[in-house]
Structure formats: structure tokens, C-alpha cells
Amino acid sequence: xxxxxxxxxIAKDLAENEVLLFMKGTPVFPQCGFSAAVVQVLSELxxxxxxxxxxxxxxxxxxxxxxxxxxxxxxxxxKGEFVGGCDIIKEMFEQGELxxxxxxxxxxxxxx
Amino acid sequence: MAMSAREIxxxxxxxxPDADVTITDLAGxxxxxxxxxxxxxxxxxxxxxxxxxxxxALSGRMGGQxxxxxxxxxxKD
Numbered sequence: 001x002x003x004x005x006x007x008x009x010i011a012k013d014l015a016e017n018e019v020l021l022f023m024k025g026t027p028v029f030p031q032c033g034f035s036a037a038v039v040q041v042l043s044e045l046x047x048x049x050x051x052x053x054x055x056x057x058x059x060x061x062x063x064x065x066x067x068x069x070x071x072x073x074x075x076x077x078x079k080g081e082f083v084g085g086c087d088i089i090k091e092m093f094e095q096g097e098l099x100x101x102x103x104x105x106x107x108x109x110x111x112x
Numbered sequence: 113m114a115m116s117a118r119e120i121x122x123x124x125x126x127x128x129p130d131a132d133v134t135i136t137d138l139a140g141x142x143x144x145x146x147x148x149x150x151x152x153x154x155x156x157x158x159x160x161x162x163x164x165x166x167x168x169a170l171s172g173r174m175g176g177q178x179x180x181x182x183x184x185x186x187x188k189d
Contacts, residue, residue: 034180065175069164070160070164070167071167071172071174071175071176072174072175082160083160084159084160084163085163086182087163087182087183087184088159088160088163091159091184092159
């Protein structure tokens with residue numbers, strides 16, 4: 001991860017944001033159904049999150065895949081930890097695992 | 113070019129020989145699939161690790177040649 005300015009930018013962003021979602025588009029105008037699905041889950045729980053639109057930044061779009069060693073977008077990070085993509089987030093939500101996951105990490109849920 | 117359901121299944125089976133693989137062509141366009149993979153090799157792994165094992169089996173085609181693969185994994189008893 002040394003000498004890679006994109007990875008440094010990602011690491012800095014992760015350090016500054018407890019809940020960070022790398023997605024296509026924005027929470028209001030998602031540009032991909034998978035990204036929209038994760039936004040919907042987070043909104044349902046009332047989690048405050050920051051998002052990065054990878055469509056606006058080709059370096060991040062490629063860089064985050066290498067950084068996480070994960071081939072697809074969206075990608076959700078909580079306190080610097082990679083939690084998963086759309087399938088995993090949806091599955092955790094449906095199994096009731098996501099709420100305790102956030103709670104254990106001290107992330108406030110407005111709708112819990 | 114997109115991958116066929118059969119190609120996806122074979123690639124996953126090549127890496128996880130014991131796996132039960134069920135592929136569904138979601139949109140009927142040969143480009144959006146759902147895969148259910150059940151394997152003993154997933155035992156003791158997190159979901160992220162399990163999904164990575166499947167992505168590794170598809171050796172870099174996920175996110176490129178294979179645009180959309182909705183993935184569900186579980187441990188075989």
C-alpha cells in the first residue's frame with residue numbers, strides 16, 4: 001500500500017469517516033441497483049454515512065477494488081473495516097445481523 | 113463477452129470441487145446472474161472470505177466479463 005496515492009486517499013477517507021460507502025452515483029441518485037439497495041438498507045436503519053461516487057473518480061473506482069481486494073462496487077466500510085458488498089449487506093440486514101453489528105461498533109441508528 | 117451459466121458453474125466447481133452450485137439467469141440476458149454456492153470449504157470463514165473464494169474461482173472475471181453476479185454462500189454440513 002506504499003507509494004500509491006490513490007490508496008493513501010482511500011485510507012485517509014476511511015480514517016475520517018466511520019461509515020463510508022463507495023457507490024455508483026449518490027444516495028439521492030444512485031446509478032446502479034446494487035448501490036441503491038445498500039443505500040436503502042442504511043437509510044432504513046437510520047445510519048449516517050458518507051458516500052464516495054466512484055463514477056466521478058476513475059482512480060478511486062479502480063483503486064478501491066485493489067484496496068479491498070474485492071471486484072465490485074458498492075463497498076461498505078465501517079470504522080475502517082470492509083463489511084461487504086450489496087449481497088452481504090442485504091443478507092446481514094435480512095438476518096437481523098446488521099443492527100447489532102453497528103451497535104457493537106458504537107454507530108448510532110436513528111431508526112433502531 | 114458475457115459468461116454462460118455453465119461456464120460460471122464450472123469455474124466455481126473447479127476451485128471448490130465439493131460445491132453445490134445453483135445459477136439463475138436473473139434477466140435472461142446472459143449478463144445478470146445469481147449464484148447459490150454451498151461448500152464445506154466455507155467452514156469457519158466469514159461471509160467476506162466466502163465470497164472472495166468464489167470471486168477467486170472466477171479469476172478476475174467478476175466485475176469485468178461478468179457484470180453482475182449476486183452471490184449467496186453457505187456452509188455444507
